[in-house]
Amino acid sequence: MKLNTQKISKISALLTLVLILGIIENYFPPIIPLFPTLKLGLSNVIITCSIVIAGLFPSFIIVILKCFVLSLFTGNLSSLIYSLPAGILSLLISFILLKSRLFSFPAVSAASAGVHNSVQIFVACIVMQSAVPLLYLPYLISLGMLTGVFTGFICFYLLKKLPEKFGGFKNKFNIEEEKSLKEKK
Amino acid sequence: MTKKEKNFCKKPFSVWDIVIYIVFTVFVIISVVFVFTGEKGNTVEIYLDGKHLYSFELSTDRVIELEHNTVVIENGEVYISYADCPNGICMDTPPISKVGRSISCLPNKLIVYISGDSDYDAVIGGGL
Numbered sequence: 632m633k634l635n636t637q638k639i640s641k642i643s644a645l646l647t648l649v650l651i652l653g654i655i656e657n658y659f660p661p662i663i664p665l666f667p668t669l670k671l672g673l674s675n676v677i678i679t680c681s682i683v684i685a686g687l688f689p690s691f692i693i694v695i696l697k698c699f700v701l702s703l704f705t706g707n708l709s710s711l712i713y714s715l716p717a718g719i720l721s722l723l724i725s726f727i728l729l730k731s732r733l734f735s736f737p738a739v740s741a742a743s744a745g746v747h748n749s750v751q752i753f754v755a756c757i758v759m760q761s762a763v764p765l766l767y768l769p770y771l772i773s774l775g776m777l778t779g780v781f782t783g784f785i786c787f788y789l790l791k792k793l794p795e796k797f798g799g800f801k802n803k804f805n806i807e808e809e810k811s812l813k814e815k816k
Numbered sequence: 817m818t819k820k821e822k823n824f825c826k827k828p829f830s831v832w833d834i835v836i837y838i839v840f841t842v843f844v845i846i847s848v849v850f851v852f853t854g855e856k857g858n859t860v861e862i863y864l865d866g867k868h869l870y871s872f873e874l875s876t877d878r879v880i881e882l883e884h885n886t887v888v889i890e891n892g893e894v895y896i897s898y899a900d901c902p903n904g905i906c907m908d909t910p911p912i913s914k915v916g917r918s919i920s921c922l923p924n925k926l927i928v929y930i931s932g933d934s935d936y937d938a939v940i941g942g943g944l
Contacts, residue, residue, distance in 0.1 A: 667905045706902045709923050732824050738833035741840060755922060760866025763918045763927050769846040776840045787828040800825040 642689045645681045649674045649697045650704075657705060666771060672744055672778050679725055679740055679786045684798035687726050694718040712758065713751045721747035736790075740783030741776040748775040854914040857930035860894050862887065865925045874913065874930065884924040894928055896921065 652673040661667040674697065681690045698714040721743040728739045748771040755764040793799020823830060862870045862880065872878060872889060879897075880887040885906070886898040893911035899921050906921035915932040 661908065664908070664910050667908050707923070710903075713922075732821060733830065733832040734836065735824065735828050735830040735833055737828055738830070738836040742836050745839070745843075755920070758922070759863070759920065759925055759927055761863055761927060763863070763929050764920070766850075766916055766918065769843050769850055773840065773843040773847050776836075776843070784828055791825075 638685070638689060641685050642692055645677055645685065645689075646693050646696055649677045649693060650700055652677065653697060653701050654704060657701075663774070666767070666774070669771070669774055669778075672740075672775075672782050675721075675740060675744065675747075675779070676782045676786045676789065678722065679729075679736065679743070679783070680789055680793075682722070682726050682729055683790060684793075687722075690722055690726075691719070694722050713754050716754060717747045717750040720750050735783070736787035737780045737783030740786060741779035744775040744779030744782070745772045748772055850916075854916060855932060856892065856913050857915040857917075857932045859931050860887075860889060861929045861931055863927040863929065882926065885921055885926055887928055894930065895919065896926075896928065899924065 656670050656673055659671065661669065662671075663669055678690060678694060678697075681693055685693075695715070695718075698711060698718055702708055702711045702714065724746045725739050725743040728734045728742055734742075749768060752764050752768050752771060756762060790799045792801060794801045856874070858874050860872045860874055861868060862872075862882075864882070869882075870880065872880070874889060874892055874894070876889065877891070878889045880889070884900050885896055888895055888897045890911075893913045895909070895911040896906045896919055899906050901921055901923040903923070906919055906926070909919045912919055912928075912930055915930055918927055918929040920927045
């Protein structure tokens with residue numbers, strides 16, 4: 632796959648958006664006191680969009696770079712062990728679900744958010760060498776899937792407004808519909 | 817453009833979504849059940865690096881000073897009052913008292929866990 636200038640500029644633009652949203656998200660106070668690490672997942676909007684706009688490999692690059700930069704920004708280098716596997720696996724799941732064209736964006740986002748949170752819990756189990764983090768699994772998955780539905784809606788409406796030359800759906804089916812309407816008349 | 821593709825681009829819903837939403841509902845039900853069940857525990861277990869370090873009674877007020885964290889048992893609840901980790905999330909977590917709940921400090925690999933077993937051989941009750 633060619634990494635030409637166009638692709639690199641697409642990746643940088645999307646990465647900037649991801650980082651800005653990630654940094655803003657970081658400054659929000661915890662939504663639920665028992666789970667202070669739970670975040671709104673706004674950067675996942677951009678990442679899901681980038682699967683459609685730029686493809687799988689550029690999205691990989693964006694996710695990996697996002698994890699590194701955000702870990703440096705928050706000062707937690709150890710957060711890499713949790714965010715890297717979670718980000719990569721959730722990206723793969725969203726790509727597979729999206730490619731199948733069977734699921735809609737809110738469901739895809741919800742599924743990827745659920746996978747993301749569960750991977751983080753499994754990594755925590757391995758790191759702590761105990762089964763205690765598993766007790767948080769139902770709460771984090773349900774809350775994560777809930778926020779995932781919202782981010783999925785945002786992503787869908789974003790792509791609907793985006794013109795086709797960037798990969799969006801703006802007027803994708805309007806021309807065909809007008810033609811068929813004229814023929815009926 | 818197949819009908820599948822058209823539906824994908826036009827509507828934010830699809831029939832197959834129901835599969836994912838059913839999974840979601842299952843987890844919500846499990847979480848609700850977990851939140852509302854659970855009795856007050858009576859033993860606080862402290863795990864560091866995966867190894868069981870101490871067990872204490874929940875009923876006695878105590879301050880436990882570890883290398884990177886300070887765990888406080890007070891009024892039948894446990895919480896972490898000091899930690900030198902970069903995110904300090906463990907200090908923000910509210911106190912716990914029910915069986916199965918836990919507070920963890922991930923960077924310092926510490927887990928403070930509440931269990932309900934009253935017959936424990938290695939309970940370090942008095943001497944600390």
